[in-house]
Amino acid sequence: MQLKTLLVDDELSAIEGLAIRLDAFAEIDIIGHATSVDEAIDIINREPPDLIFLDIEMPGKTGFDLIKQLQPERCPAIIFITAFHQHAVKAFEVRAIDYLLKPVKTERLSEALARVMENQKNPVQKHQMMEVRDELVQTEFPNKLAKAAPQYRLEQEKLVIQDGKNPVQLVPYNHIIWIDAAGDYMCVHTRDETYVMRARMKSLVKERLPDDFVRIHKSTIVNLNHIRQLEPLRNSEYFAILNNGKSLKVSRTYSRNLKARLMG
Template identity: 60%
Template structure:
């Protein structure tokens, strides 16, 4: 049985301690950390990607969905939501096949959730399912920002709107990397992540400037923000960005990335 490296994220100390005690009764679970905010969780997963995250939805400052935006779809950990919002979360997560636990967590239900995690096969569409669930919760407590934002382009900026705000202005030169999950696109700057409906191919080929290069079928980076590149097996690479985020470069795109990097150095 593979040991599941597990992260607990909940702003309620009593809830996180109770979950820890129940998880200690389950074989094959190794708790790597317990944090009480999304910002702490983001720091935790930068260099130590867990296999499983137990994640609260409603937390001060940022919702649990803000953490989900940080992962490349192909490297997305399994997520078990922990929530008190039965009337909203259960309906949305059942439709999207996302597991959840209602507070207070029962041992039998926890064991069932872990069995489902072990049976789950890696799927790049998993992130899209989670973002769709976020859409289903839009406007409910703990929902966070809408994932169905639209955008337009003006003067080397993306202007992202969600129907409730006047718009977020995101200059191209502040975008560090972008990743896609189906029809959804996560736009990452050093400090924020924005979600909008778009296709990566169209964005890279028609909207963003040439310094944005594909490194995976679902990911592109701004090469100006690459700090370090390391060779892995099978002609794959790992890159570290200036915000300390580590991303995987697939074999298909490694030659193209190296070519762009050499061209940038020559200039």
């Protein structure tokens, strides 16, 4: 079994060095590299990888900003690459998330890949990676990573996201394309930005978003106005293809209601 692998690091020399080391591993098929989060997302949308080697600190957007863009049910394996001090990465260890300290050593790389292969049937979940982010933020790196997940409230025409420290974010509902769950967090996706707020799916559903928002999966809500088409899968499941080209899984449980809403 080969793993389609994406390398993401803002330092091209680091990518080149890692690629040379990975050449010794038959299970790795490098499908591309990216020096920014936006570039990585473009590659992921074209060819979803099985594994991403992901730098955390990059100019503009961090590795965790990329994690926010990934769908929970289609999240690839992640090996973080970090220059953080050894004791800071305990946050990764306790959640069974693998990481490599810079400079990457071949022996440690081999261990990380073996761990990925062993865990293919039980991959690390998106919410675990967001918990790591919060722990790093709240301890040693408050100025290097995004601020901790904020609170929110639903108003008539917009979603208000606030954490008491940062400016209040006012997100009009018609700008929201979809929302997905990551444990105790929700990732709110617009065309230009992804916001993270501390909330659970059931509470967001209970508080009632506008009628245009429909649940399509246990972890996903979508704005009907942004669905371009449905692609049928087996067992009455679908992919909802959005206007921006993004595809979201529609589970059997919610497919009938979605079709009725789209055709009504």
